[in-house]
Amino acid sequence: MVEDSEIRDWFRDEVLPLERPLTHFIRRNWRVEADVVDLRQDVYELAIAGARKCLPRATRAYLFVIARNHLINRAKRARLVSFELVADLESMEGYLGSFDQERQLVARDALRRVEEGLATLTPRVRQIVRLRKIYGFNTRETAHELGIGLDAVRKQTSIGMRALTDYILGADGEDAPEAVTFLRRGKGKQR
Amino acid sequence: MSRAEQAHIEAADWLIAQADGPLSPEDQARFDAWFSAFDRNKAAYWRLELGWEAADRLRLADHSCDGAVPEASRRSRLRRWVPAAIAASIALAFGVHHFAREWAASPENPARMERLSASYSTSLGERHLVGLPDGSRVQLNTQSKLRTRITDARREVWLDEGEVFFEVARRQDRPFIVHVGDRQITVLGTQFSVRRAQGEVVVAVLEGRVQLAELEGALPVRSSIISAGDIAVAAGSATLVTAHSEKNVEQALSWREGMLAFDQEPLSAIVSEFNRYNARKLVLEGQSVGTMRITGTFPSDKPEVFARLLREAYGLRVDDTEQEIRIYR
Numbered sequence: 001m002v003e004d005s006e007i008r009d010w011f012r013d014e015v016l017p018l019e020r021p022l023t024h025f026i027r028r029n030w031r032v033e034a035d036v037v038d039l040r041q042d043v044y045e046l047a048i049a050g051a052r053k054c055l056p057r058a059t060r061a062y063l064f065v066i067a068r069n070h071l072i073n074r075a076k077r078a079r080l081v082s083f084e085l086v087a088d089l090e091s092m093e094g095y096l097g098s099f100d101q102e103r104q105l106v107a108r109d110a111l112r113r114v115e116e117g118l119a120t121l122t123p124r125v126r127q128i129v130r131l132r133k134i135y136g137f138n139t140r141e142t143a144h145e146l147g148i149g150l151d152a153v154r155k156q157t158s159i160g161m162r163a164l165t166d167y168i169l170g171a172d173g174e175d176a177p178e179a180v181t182f183l184r185r186g187k188g189k190q191r
Numbered sequence: 192m193s194r195a196e197q198a199h200i201e202a203a204d205w206l207i208a209q210a211d212g213p214l215s216p217e218d219q220a221r222f223d224a225w226f227s228a229f230d231r232n233k234a235a236y237w238r239l240e241l242g243w244e245a246a247d248r249l250r251l252a253d254h255s256c257d258g259a260v261p262e263a264s265r266r267s268r269l270r271r272w273v274p275a276a277i278a279a280s281i282a283l284a285f286g287v288h289h290f291a292r293e294w295a296a297s298p299e300n301p302a303r304m305e306r307l308s309a310s311y312s313t314s315l316g317e318r319h320l321v322g323l324p325d326g327s328r329v330q331l332n333t334q335s336k337l338r339t340r341i342t343d344a345r346r347e348v349w350l351d352e353g354e355v356f357f358e359v360a361r362r363q364d365r366p367f368i369v370h371v372g373d374r375q376i377t378v379l380g381t382q383f384s385v386r387r388a389q390g391e392v393v394v395a396v397l398e399g400r401v402q403l404a405e406l407e408g409a410l411p412v413r414s415s416i417i418s419a420g421d422i423a424v425a426a427g428s429a430t431l432v433t434a435h436s437e438k439n440v441e442q443a444l445s446w447r448e449g450m451l452a453f454d455q456e457p458l459s460a461i462v463s464e465f466n467r468y469n470a471r472k473l474v475l476e477g478q479s480v481g482t483m484r485i486t487g488t489f490p491s492d493k494p495e496v497f498a499r500l501l502r503e504a505y506g507l508r509v510d511d512t513e514q515e516i517r518i519y520r
Contacts, residue, residue: 041195044234135322165242
């Protein structure tokens, strides 16, 4: 039984930096865009459950095999499965490439991504994130500073926190890493 | 709402609640139950925790041209020392080495010096909360003046006037130093206030420990350690540490909420405390009235409310004019 603290470190250090290619993989292999975030969350849930027995050595392969199997199971349940889908899902070498490259990318670009993510927020949410992060204000102090209610501050902070996390982890998915773009290029059955 | 969205909204609520301080035992139990119920809750929590931590990098980034805090400065007439020349002269005073290092770190960004060295002041009756670039926070009481200089190598502030409450972010290798007259206070991470008045330095420690040293020339000598619940009064070469009492410290810090709290204090002391905050002064007439002892908590900006209480509860006579409030038997 692996302790939660170990799973947490592994999840943060090794799984979350793969969010961008993982999202990309799911999106390319699943027709319903609205399901993508839920499917990714399922993969995380399955990955954590599996890691409880022992932490995987090759996280990348582990994660994408879980993702592939989960997509196949979901497709079977929905009776959507086709030979083409399964065959496509078998060819996932592109997603199993070097991991270090991505991790470095995440570290080096973190500040830039935070700043870009901040720019995508509404002015009010952006202001609240800045007060909390740069000036270290708590909920009460932020509310006092802006002359708004505590619940409004909490709600806007929540929106900012979730949107920034999506942005920082690269869940926008439009600019998948170079290493994987060759995989499905030229095939018609995307999205 | 999707499962993932639901889990993220709940995770965000918990992270926000936890950032505001320790959870109550009931909330902690609710959190534990939520956290262990589903691995997708853990995934959402860890994911947002990482993302929100990454946003801490903003603190190290340029934030001199933002809409958030100018609002604060406009409201409180907070003044910063803008001219780079002043910042540069402070930097030079503390050694060319640090100065050169900082410029090397950002050769194209002279605005950086301005952020590193800043000056804050409040006028009569004003209070102001300021976040420092290292994550520490300071709260200025009425008529106070504080200069700060926070760099990667050292954290120093100068209390020139008045009273300031410090919440110092813990940095193991980078002590936080408060210079106040001929005293120097050194901490690693803690909460305390420092007040400078009439040749005295008063230090009240709410949490952790601070080291209070007397300076001879520029060298610290005769230092004492002051712990949570202690109030130290330093004057001349004497330092008196009062009996350990967390209640007294909280009372001494009630100004942060705009209140003044007294426990069996003589009226003369209470009146001079009120007069720190208000243009309209309380004035005591006659000898005996100042020795009355009073207990209570009062809004610091409403001396007339306090005077009314003296009239109604203690039978004193009050003469209320626009300039002052005279109190006599």
